[in-house]
Amino acid sequence: MPEGDTIFRAAQTLHRALAGGVVTRFESVYPKVMRVADDRPIVGRTIHAVASRGKHVLITLSSGLTLHTHMRMNGSWHIYRPGERWQRSARDMRVLVATDRFVAVGFNVPVVELLSDAELARHDELRELGPDLLDPAFDAAAAIQRLRDRATDAIGDALLNQRVMSGIGNVFKSEILFVARVEPFRAVRSLTDNEIARIISTAKDLLRAAVLPASKTLSPAFGRRTTRSLDPEQKLWVYARGGKPCRKCGTPIEARKTGIDARLTYWCPQCQP
Ligand SMILES: [Zn+2]
Numbered sequence: 001m002p003e004g005d006t007i008f009r010a011a012q013t014l015h016r017a018l019a020g021g022v023v024t025r026f027e028s029v030y031p032k033v034m035r036v037a038d039d040r041p042i043v044g045r046t047i048h049a050v051a052s053r054g055k056h057v058l059i060t061l062s063s064g065l066t067l068h069t070h071m072r073m074n075g076s077w078h079i080y081r082p083g084e085r086w087q088r089s090a091r092d093m094r095v096l097v098a099t100d101r102f103v104a105v106g107f108n109v110p111v112v113e114l115l116s117d118a119e120l121a122r123h124d125e126l127r128e129l130g131p132d133l134l135d136p137a138f139d140a141a142a143a144i145q146r147l148r149d150r151a152t153d154a155i156g157d158a159l160l161n162q163r164v165m166s167g168i169g170n171v172f173k174s175e176i177l178f179v180a181r182v183e184p185f186r187a188v189r190s191l192t193d194n195e196i197a198r199i200i201s202t203a204k205d206l207l208r209a210a211v212l213p214a215s216k217t218l219s220p221a222f223g224r225r226t227t228r229s230l231d232p233e234q235k236l237w238v239y240a241r242g243g244k245p246c247r248k249c250g251t252p253i254e255a256r257k258t259g260i261d262a263r264l265t266y267w268c269p270q271c272q273p
Pocket of ligand 1 (some may be wrong): 246247248249250251268269270271272
């Protein structure tokens with residue numbers, strides 16, 4: 001499942017390739033999208049910007065239209081040069097936006113919508129998004145309030161709730177709580193103000209570190225690493241490390257399936273009492 005950092009980087013890459021260009025070709029397999037495009041042609045519009053909001057990607061076009069996509073579990077965007085062979089089957093194409101320089105292809109993207117400015121402003125899912133951890137204007141106080149509003153939720157579940165704050169997926173959930181030394185199943189109301197503040201600042205730091213250009217992270221590539229280790233085998237503290245020794249104390253890492261989609265939560269019972 002792509003997390004906020006992955007979507008943020010995808011949006012940045014799309015922005016570099018597409019922004020300022022004029023759409024020369026637009027396709028989607030979704031009839032509803034093509035109906036809008038029939039009424040309000042996309043070809044000929046200038047691409048103003050590509051940006052992420054939480055796990056959503058918004059491609060802003062001239063004359064008040066925005067292409068909204070969400071990757072959910074399996075979607076991805078690829079960028080090709082015109083005529084270049086795709087790395088995925090054309091059957092998986094859901095949406096395509098081309099300029100004279102690049103072809104951006106959304107594969108298995110389940111949510112594709114063309115929205116007017118008014119529709120964008122009243123879009124339920126976008127409107128309800130909590131503060132975006134990767135937004136430079138991230139509002140920590142608002143995030144703390146939204147977290148406190150989920151008093152009876154387990155903190156691990158609350159972090160995944162995009163209405164509380166947006167950008168955290170399953171990998172970061174476990175990593176943030178390890179670094180903040182908080183057990184994932186504690187109810188939000190049991191957390192002290194200090195713990196809440198530590199969780200939010202850790203979340204912000206880890207997600208932002210994951211989107212820094214390689215030259216600023218000492219790592220050979222972009223990447224999701226939370227340990228600061230340069231060893232690719234030691235990128236994460238607890239995620240996917242069930243049964244292995246904790247990198248800090250040696251205690252075996254625990255793993256448990258939780259939530260409606262039974263995703264695994266990882267934690268160290270010693271470091272996260
Ligand atoms: Zn430990």
